[in-house]
Amino acid sequence: QKIVERYPEEKDALYMIGTVYYHYLPDLEAAVRYFNKVIEMDPLHKTAYNILAYAYDRMGDFDKSIWAINQYISIAPDEANPYDSRADLYAFNGRIDQAIQSYQKALEIKPDFYASQLKLGNMYLFEREYAKAESSYKVVASSSEKEARAVGRLALSLVPSYQGKLQEALQILDAGIAGDGMEQFQEGQIDKHSAKSWIYLGKKEPELALREAELTKDIHDKVYPDDPTRLRPLYAYFLAESGRIAEAEELLREVRKDIEGDDPALMRHYWASLGAIELVKGNANSAVAHLERVQRESLSPGFFVNYLLAEAYLESGKLAEAVALLERMLSSYD
Structure with a gap:
């Protein structure tokens, strides 16, 4: 802001302010305002158009989001990324066929663009074209x-x-964990143990879910020793699901002391887990309050928060709100 006050046409500073408003605060209207200022100064600024498209989409203006991403495509028709972004926007708005076509276009330009390959597999999965989904994921799994x-x-799981077919999924995850181990890539094991914890929870086996959640946390803390708090709120939720509610609440109190006033993103993890634990305890109204807070303060609260909020709405008698959220x-398809 100080740079812009002194140099009002410093587009890089304006762009950085826009990204802060988009990613961290978040304030979509302010982000859009700054990205449009950048584009006025530099009509060929590709990344400004890219994030502007996502911002318009999150504001609920699909037409403007497609306009912005098509501007990016017109500037860089031979690059894969704008087609990948356009596919995301189609997917976010339920237009799977158009999303598939745009991901395919990105891969036509850049066959090793694995982000598009992975998301293309997801689209096939949603369409229940399981052989095509598996084929797409295998391409990613055989990457260099x-x-x-x-x-x-x-993704193969x-x-x-x-x-x-949850038992089959667990077997694939175990094979993936072994593969990561052979390649000495512990980072890859984190998400696989996490996936196993959710599967066991879905199978109503909370002790096994907790075991996998603990493995997830332990590997994460070993790989990222400077970031020991990120997975603790989620681990607290698994403690609660296994009946160890007092331990879960004590852990969350410790987490709050460590992160309050320091990292808004981590505080959202805290509020999400607090809401989830309140739901486990049967306090649906309290769960709604905490989970709605996460929704207000996050551009993308994620499936976990949205699903638990819908469940909390149901348990608190707010049927219309639950239906509306589940329909959204x-x-x-994100």
């Missing part, structure tokens, strides 16, 4: 990049999971 291979091994979740 270790990180992509790990993600591909995780989605095919049986989506069909309710069903219409967006």
Whole structure:
């Protein structure tokens, strides 16, 4: 802001302010205002158009989001990223066929653009074209990049999971964990143990879910020793689901002391887990209050928060709110 006050036409500073408003505060109207200022100064600013498109979409203006991303495409028609972004926007708005076409266009330009390959697999999964989904994920799992291979091994478990074949999904995850171990890539094991914890929770096996959640946290803390708090709120939720509510609440109190006033994103994890634990305790109204707070303060609260909020609405007698939220979740493929 100080740079812009002194140099009002410093577009890089304006762009950075826009990204802060978009990613961290969040304030979509302010972000849009700053990105449009950048574009007025530089009509060929690709990344400004890209984030502007996502901002318009999050504001509920699909037409403007497509206009912005098409501007990016007109500037860089031979790049894969704008087609990938356009596919995201179509997917977010339930337009799977158009999303598939746009992901395919991105891959036509850049065959090793694994983000598009992965999301293309997701679209096939939503369409219940399981063989095509598996084929897409296998491409990612055979990447020349270790990180992509790990993600591909995780994604392969989605095919049986989506069909309710949970034991098969667990076997694929175990094979993926072993593969990550052979490649000495512990980072890749974190999400796989996390996926196993959610599957066990869905199977009504909370002790096994807690075991996997603890493994997730322990590996994360080993790989990222400077970031020990990120997974603790979620671990507290699994403690509560296994009946250890007092321990869960004590852990959350410790987490709050460590992060309050320091990191708004981590505080949203705290409020989400607090709401989830209140739901486990049967305090639906309190759960609604905490989970709605996360929704207000986050551009993308995620499936976990939205699903638990819908459940809390149901348990607190707010049927209309639950139906509306679940309908929104069903219409967006993200």
